[in-house]
Amino acid sequence: MGDQYGEDNSGANMKVGIVGQGYVGLTLAAVSAYHFPVVGFDNNEKLIEQLKSGESHIEGVESAVLRQHIKAGTYLATHNSSKLADVDLIVIAVPTPLTINRLPDLTSIDSACRTIAENVTHPILIINESTSFPGTVRNYIKPAIEKYSSKLIEHEYAISPERVDPGRTDFNQKNTPRLFAGMTPVASRKTRDFYSKFCDNLVEVSSPEVAEAAKLFENTFRQVNIALVNEFAQIAHSLGISVYETLDAANTKPYGFMKFTPSAGVGGHCIPVDPTYLATVAEEHGAPATFIRRANEVNLEMSEYIVKRVAADNGGDIQGKAVLVVGVAYKPNIADVRETAAELVMQHLRSQGAVVSWHDEVVGSWKGESSAPLHGADIAVVVTKHAAVASRPKI
Numbered sequence: 001m002g003d004q005y006g007e008d009n010s011g012a013n014m015k016v017g018i019v020g021q022g023y024v025g026l027t028l029a030a031v032s033a034y035h036f037p038v039v040g041f042d043n044n045e046k047l048i049e050q051l052k053s054g055e056s057h058i059e060g061v062e063s064a065v066l067r068q069h070i071k072a073g074t075y076l077a078t079h080n081s082s083k084l085a086d087v088d089l090i091v092i093a094v095p096t097p098l099t100i101n102r103l104p105d106l107t108s109i110d111s112a113c114r115t116i117a118e119n120v121t122h123p124i125l126i127i128n129e130s131t132s133f134p135g136t137v138r139n140y141i142k143p144a145i146e147k148y149s150s151k152l153i154e155h156e157y158a159i160s161p162e163r164v165d166p167g168r169t170d171f172n173q174k175n176t177p178r179l180f181a182g183m184t185p186v187a188s189r190k191t192r193d194f195y196s197k198f199c200d201n202l203v204e205v206s207s208p209e210v211a212e213a214a215k216l217f218e219n220t221f222r223q224v225n226i227a228l229v230n231e232f233a234q235i236a237h238s239l240g241i242s243v244y245e246t247l248d249a250a251n252t253k254p255y256g257f258m259k260f261t262p263s264a265g266v267g268g269h270c271i272p273v274d275p276t277y278l279a280t281v282a283e284e285h286g287a288p289a290t291f292i293r294r295a296n297e298v299n300l301e302m303s304e305y306i307v308k309r310v311a312a313d314n315g316g317d318i319q320g321k322a323v324l325v326v327g328v329a330y331k332p333n334i335a336d337v338r339e340t341a342a343e344l345v346m347q348h349l350r351s352q353g354a355v356v357s358w359h360d361e362v363v364g365s366w367k368g369e370s371s372a373p374l375h376g377a378d379i380a381v382v383v384t385k386h387a388a389v390a391s392r393p394k395i
């Protein structure tokens with residue numbers, strides 16, 4: 001990272017605060033601490049203790065880099081919110097999940113706003129990187145900070161949605177184009193100044209709402225195409241043809257086609273969640289979100305379809321059979337199990353009476369259980385194919 005992002009202290013007089021030190025916040029801290037003093041605030045005390053000792057919990061952020069920043073005095077991990085008092089810029093990078101009723105849950109954004117309001121008493125730039133619906137910065141974050149502040153402070157506000165793809169090495173903070181928009185020209189200029197230190201390609205759009213909507217649409221595009229290929233996998237099977245060969249054949253077209261591959265569903269923090277933010281705000285404005293809603297259902301139904309196929313391929317009954325689910329992370333070569341489709345596959349297998357265990361050497365342990373050996377089962381179902389697992393799941 002050191003060579004990739006370079007050492008540049010030209011902005012060293014600007015102090016940066018990052019609220020949330022997870023995938024997005026810590027990745028940003030590791031990159032920006034080459035250029036600015038960074039305060040990484042998180043309300044998870046245990047995580048902060050780990051970060052203070054220079055131990056990264058995120059793929060793509062090397063512990064050696066954290067230790068280098070800590071030693072240089074350019075990175076401070078803290079759960080003491082008063083350390084944010086003298087920063088010039090704060091980036092919000094907190095979770096934006098769904099409630100139990102599958103509605104946008106801005107609880108963490110609200111509490112981040114409260115933290116900022118209670119600790120920062122001079123005007124700064126506040127940038128949101130958390131994914132949320134159009135209007136979040138203007139109609140939610142700004143009013144929340146004003147509500148929690150003891151006096152009116154004229155902060156600047158901007159959005160720059162994060163596009164990090166965990167585990168990916170060819171695209172990173174430096175070479176992934178970054179969208180941004182400020183609520184004022186001053187906010188836009190300051191936002192550009194910040195990101196231009198470590199990002200080569202900044203794309204300014206006309207309003208925060210466009211940037212927020214673009215982020216949601218990017219992930220909705222993936223969700224809908226994954227659902228389409230999952231439906232097509234079922235069609236191909238019913239026709240007795242290989243879905244993989246058919247997709248490879250279609251992919252020889254040099255334009256107008258983009259290949260997605262079938263799966264047990266979608267997982268992770270973004271694809272199962274972000275489209276619902278878009279659908280909710282669409283419906284609130286009286287616009288249909290039929291495609292998005294149906295794509296979500298198709299992806300959720302995929303786990304049940306796979307288990308039906310497993311049963312059909314094994315004499316129609318898997319009652320009492322030992323089934324090993326191979327790969328429980330939500331995608332290959334990372335340890336993230338958030339919203340993983342493997343969980344639904346396991347639930348459906350168990351509901352059919354199978355005795356289920358799982359193997360995943362990247363995840364290691366999950367829900368108090370350890371990865372089981374790769375042998376000894378009657379049936380293996382490869383849900384996520386890490387590089388270490390060579391065979392292709394049969395669809």
Ligand SMILES: NC(=O)c1ccc[n+]([C@@H]2O[C@H](COP(=O)([O-])OP(=O)(O)OC[C@H]3O[C@@H](n4cnc5c(N)ncnc54)[C@H](O)[C@@H]3O)[C@@H](O)[C@H]2O)c1
Nearest residue numbers: 020021022023024042043044094096108111112130131162
């Ligand atoms: N992970 C990704 O690949 C990715 C990519 C693009 C965008 N995003 C978006 O970025 C946002 C953050 O995602 P993430 O993956 O980094 O989440 P994460 O769960 O990895 O990290 C969030 C961190 O915020 C902390 N936190 C929660 N509330 C807080 C508060 N009020 N004050 C301080 N810390 C708080 C949590 O303890 C956690 O460490 C989400 O909106 C997500 O949708 C994530």
